[in-house]
Amino acid sequence: MADRFLSGKTALVTGSTSGIGLGIAKALAQAGARLVVNGFGDVDLARAEIEAAGVDTLYHAADMRRPAEIQDMMNMAYSQWGQVDILVNNAGIQHVAPVDQFPVDKWDDVIAINLSSAFHTTRLALPEMRRHNWGRILNIASVHGLVGSADKSAYVAAKHGLVGLTKVTALETATTGITCNAICPGWVLTPLVQKQVDAKAQSAGVSVEQATRMLLSEKEPSMQFTSPEELGQLAVFLCSNAGNNVRGVAWNMDGGWTAQ
Numbered sequence: 001m002a003d004r005f006l007s008g009k010t011a012l013v014t015g016s017t018s019g020i021g022l023g024i025a026k027a028l029a030q031a032g033a034r035l036v037v038n039g040f041g042d043v044d045l046a047r048a049e050i051e052a053a054g055v056d057t058l059y060h061a062a063d064m065r066r067p068a069e070i071q072d073m074m075n076m077a078y079s080q081w082g083q084v085d086i087l088v089n090n091a092g093i094q095h096v097a098p099v100d101q102f103p104v105d106k107w108d109d110v111i112a113i114n115l116s117s118a119f120h121t122t123r124l125a126l127p128e129m130r131r132h133n134w135g136r137i138l139n140i141a142s143v144h145g146l147v148g149s150a151d152k153s154a155y156v157a158a159k160h161g162l163v164g165l166t167k168v169t170a171l172e173t174a175t176t177g178i179t180c181n182a183i184c185p186g187w188v189l190t191p192l193v194q195k196q197v198d199a200k201a202q203s204a205g206v207s208v209e210q211a212t213r214m215l216l217s218e219k220e221p222s223m224q225f226t227s228p229e230e231l232g233q234l235a236v237f238l239c240s241n242a243g244n245n246v247r248g249v250a251w252n253m254d255g256g257w258t259a260q
């Protein structure tokens with residue numbers, strides 16, 4: 001049985017009903033943490049997969065565009081379980097268009113979900129973490145927090161902002177038992193990326209398999225996707241004692257994307 005070193009801790013993972021958030025939630029649960037689940041889609045299935053690790057879950061449907069709902073989710077975690085020890089800011093969306101054609105409402109949504117929501121959860125989590133003098137804040141940024149790609153202005157701006165927020169939060173907590181770090185994946189085959197593969201297959205008139213190879217070969221030297229399970233293990237490491245003095249990093253797991 002895996003080391004349950006997070007037993008007794010509460011983790012809150014935004015956007016944990018799918019993809020990377022679900023992978024990280026499952027890994028934290030396998031390490032013993034109980035989980036506050038958030039996001040849309042098949043909530044029951046996600047909760048069942050997390051609870052299979054033998055931990056309890058709570059669910060809150062907060063829309064990460066809405067600060068009042070985020071506050072309500074944090075309040076629920078505190079009133080039900082008294083604490084949020086591990087905060088994973090993962091919820092995110094993508095929209096692809098040239099900057100001069102980027103729909104204004106999509107810009108606002110991407111910035112709200114991928115960046116501002118992490119400010120709100122962080123400001124609401126820190127006072128209790130300070131009281132316990134322990135906490136882990138993991139911001140799921142992206143290689144797009146470090147480099148740009150055409151047609152992703154809002155996403156790249158939000159992810160660069162999230163890496164900035166990570167550094168400032170890490171500095172403000174540097175003398176405490178709270179750490180804040182960013183994780184920067186390259187391509188991970190989740191519903192968010194499957195949409196981009198399908199769009200490429202359609203626009204280039206090729207099969208989904210060919211579009212997948214095209215997508216990887218443009219950016220990712222390893223020609224391999226990172227998996228949510230691999231990202232989950234990195235999150236568990238950052239929550240361990242070995243991660244006590246890892247502060248303010250933007251940690252790539254990108255098959256060599258940003259080494260180029």
Ligand code: NAD
Binds near residue numbers: 017090
């Ligand atoms: P996904 O679409 O599989 O999951 C996104 C999650 O966020 C879902 O649970 C969804 O319900 C939730 N969500 C979306 N809008 C929301 C909202 N308004 N309020 C609350 N929850 C909301 O996507 P994913 O690929 O797992 O992405 C997760 C994170 O990882 C995102 O921040 C994304 O930018 C980042 N990321 C993904 C990749 C990749 O290749 N897939 C690479 C780098 C970074």
